[in-house]
Amino acid sequence: MAQLYFYYSVMNAGKSTALLQSSYNYRERGMHTIVYTAEFDNRFGSGRIGSRIGLSSPAKLYSNQTSLFNEIKDESLIQPVHCVLLDESQFLTCAQVKELTEVVDRLDIPVLCYGLRTDFRGELFSGSQYLLAWADKLVELKTVCHCGRKAGMVLRLNEQGKPFKEGAQVQIGGNESYVSVCRKHYFEALESGSRRAIFGHHYGEEE
Numbered sequence: 001m002a003q004l005y006f007y008y009s010v011m012n013a014g015k016s017t018a019l020l021q022s023s024y025n026y027r028e029r030g031m032h033t034i035v036y037t038a039e040f041d042n043r044f045g046s047g048r049i050g051s052r053i054g055l056s057s058p059a060k061l062y063s064n065q066t067s068l069f070n071e072i073k074d075e076s077l078i079q080p081v082h083c084v085l086l087d088e089s090q091f092l093t094c095a096q097v098k099e100l101t102e103v104v105d106r107l108d109i110p111v112l113c114y115g116l117r118t119d120f121r122g123e124l125f126s127g128s129q130y131l132l133a134w135a136d137k138l139v140e141l142k143t144v145c146h147c148g149r150k151a152g153m154v155l156r157l158n159e160q161g162k163p164f165k166e167g168a169q170v171q172i173g174g175n176e177s178y179v180s181v182c183r184k185h186y187f188e189a190l191e192s193g194s195r196r197a198i199f200g201h202h203y204g205e206e207e
Helices: 015-028 068-078 094-107 126-134 183-192 195-199
Strands: 004-009 033-038 048-050 056-058 060-062 083-086 111-116 137-140 153-157 178-181
Touching (some): 004 015, 004 094, 004 126, 015 048, 015 083, 015 111, 033 068, 094 111, 111 126, 178 183
Parallel strands (some): 004 137, 083 111
Antiparallel strands (some): 048 056, 153 178
């Protein structure tokens, strides 16, 4: 019986790697998958999902205007679709998450969504909010803060490497712009701006 899964984490926890591995497992057994990623995330090239360990795969693009249910239904009429996998699912709209529930419930196709839970302000993304509410299975992919605790928050850094909490929710970037930390060091970094709070003792204190 098909289900809707939400695999969530902070940045650099291996979401894209896990997605690519799952798609590969299906395809290795002769099954057909549809892989999506957000249209404006072109860090690895347009229409491509890439991971930090070097894995990559072509992907269909979705924007806020994409009707995921209609696209998936149309493709399923051409050939059976055994699984749908979406990267950067925090950027889905409420309506698109609803469509994915219909893919599961009406088309009986499992859907695996991978994305961030919260933004750099510690607030839920829209897509994540509705996936947390409506998914059949929630799975946290974990990584660690520099202190060894579980990293559950994301800091956005400016050009000087200092954290800040103002600005647009969406800003595409990698390790130069974001760092994942535990809740304790998230709030310490915002309050103090100390590189020690962000990166650990090997950076020392601010000069």
